[in-house]
Amino acid sequence: MNPTRRRFLTGLSFMAVAPAVLAACGSEDSSSGGSTGGSASEAPADESAFPVTIKHKYGETTVEKAPERVVCIGLMDQDSLLALGIVPVGVTYWFGDEKLQGIYPWAEEAFGDAELPLLLKDADGVEVEKIAGLAPDLIIGQYTGLNEQDYETLSKIAPVVAQSGDYPDYSMPWTEMALTIGTAVGQKAKMQEIIDGVTQQIADAAEAHPEFEGQTAALITPYEGLFIYGPEDPRSRMLTDLGFTLHPVITTADDSEFGISLSAERTADLGDVGVAVWYDLNADKTVAGIWEGLPSAKEGRFVDINEKQDGSYYVGHSFVTPLAIPYVLERYVPQLAAAVDGDPATTVPSSKI
Structure with missing residues (x-):
């Protein structure tokens, strides 16, 4: 993958959400x-x-x-x-x-x-x-x-x-x-203590939700069709640490460590996913329209993380760090639990606490 494109995709579907993000940033240039x-x-x-x-x-x-x-x-x-x-x-x-x-x-x-x-x-x-x-x-x-x-x-x-x-x-x-x-x-010793504490929080969350084990998951952003984050992306690793298995559409693809790009029509390949975690699902109307007709969507098996709903959570979800992980887990785990049950009547909770 082109390094510039990879750098772009680390920041989610940024072209699609640029107006909202720029509005949140304000006009002041802090870098100067x-x-x-x-x-x-x-x-x-x-x-x-x-x-x-x-x-x-x-x-x-x-x-x-x-x-x-x-x-x-x-x-x-x-x-x-x-x-x-x-x-x-x-x-x-x-x-x-x-x-x-x-x-x-x-x-x-x-x-x-x-x-x-x-x-x-x-x-x-x-x-x-x-x-x-x-x-x-x-x-x-x-x-x-x-x-x-x-x-x-x-x-x-x-x-x-x-x-x-x-x-x-x-x-x-x-x-x-x-x-x-x-x-x-x-x-080093102090940092190891911090790491151990945070990894224990992740393990505790996984233990508290045995229903995550064996369920497939995919982390997706609409960008030139779809971009699905791969097994070596820190955010995908968080899903596997919680007990999920990444969907075969990503694990069986060639050169998929960071992620893969698919045409919008390939959204249909995710119809059986246990949980889809979307970044800005509605940023691409074609993708969103196909997704809405799929079994997983109809069963409510998805979480949509977007800047308009909660800008801090939107950014924090990508900051897989010792400080951000506890902040995210408190919001993310209840959302995943609500999505994974397959009951469309279960409302995925807000990320705002």
């Missing part, structure tokens, strides 16, 4: 603001953890001492830092309300009253000059498609911990991204 971001909080690094060397897609990087000014070029890397009590000085915008500057509702408590980080944008490439201006001593890029040329350029500014080469870009498991970030800032 004067803020220089927060700093490390009271959570201390383990000085004995340094120097630490981390292997990644482009080799390895050694962090000599506890960083004080961290820039995130990964689209959701800030959450793992915030979970450790570290506020980055710069974060990279993905989607949602720009005025929040990368600090979403699930991260507000961890953020506290620190100074907001500078919001970077990578739509036209990495903003090298702005990153240099932040004088970072560590650059983190886990949920990213960072290329080798930009890695080499950024490495002249500060040590760069790039994404793993063991997975396609934007496909690292959230546990590995979080642990890598924790290791880089000298808090």
Whole structure:
């Protein structure tokens, strides 16, 4: 898959919802603001953890001492830092309300009253000059498609911990991204505790809903027909962690790790899915019209997550991080439970709590 297209699809069906998202963002360009971001909080690094060397897609990087000014070029890397009590000085915008500057509702408590980080944008490439201006001593890029040329350029500014080469870009498991970030800032043990706590919440949810086991699921967005997220996408992994099995339309496809594109007419292939999780189902009227006539749709076996209903949940569902997962599970699990029962009279609850 073309890297640019993959980067686009990580942000859902963005062309279809752009007007609504831009309206939510407002007219102010936060990326040009004067803020220089927060700093490390009271959570201390383990000085004995340094120097630490981390292997990644482009080799390895050694962090000599506890960083004080961290820039995130990964689209959701800030959450793992915030979970450790570290506020980055710069974060990279993905989607949602720009005025929040990368600090979403699930991260507000961890953020506290620190100074907001500078919001970077990578739509036209990495903003090298702005990153240099932040004088970072560590650059983190886990949920990213960072290329080798930009890695080499950024490495002249500060040590760069790039994404793993063991997975396609934007496909690292959230546990590995979080642990890598924790290791880089000298808090590996603390991060492991956080990861263990969150994975236990997921396991508890799966145990509480044995009806998920054996049911097929698909995570779908209308985009040039359909795009169905594959088994290596963090959001699809969340479904399998909860007990679901991904639908054969994705698991039997070639080169489907990140996802597959299908024509709108192929919506009919999902007629027997146990649960369909849609991003903006009605963004494509042809897709929605075919879906409405299928058995799974008639049985109410679907969840529609869209920005108009709940913008924070819409964004949070894609932030598969230690802070976002508990926020999402509280809303997502009841929705899945209502959808999976196959009774059209069961109303899928709102995501607003």
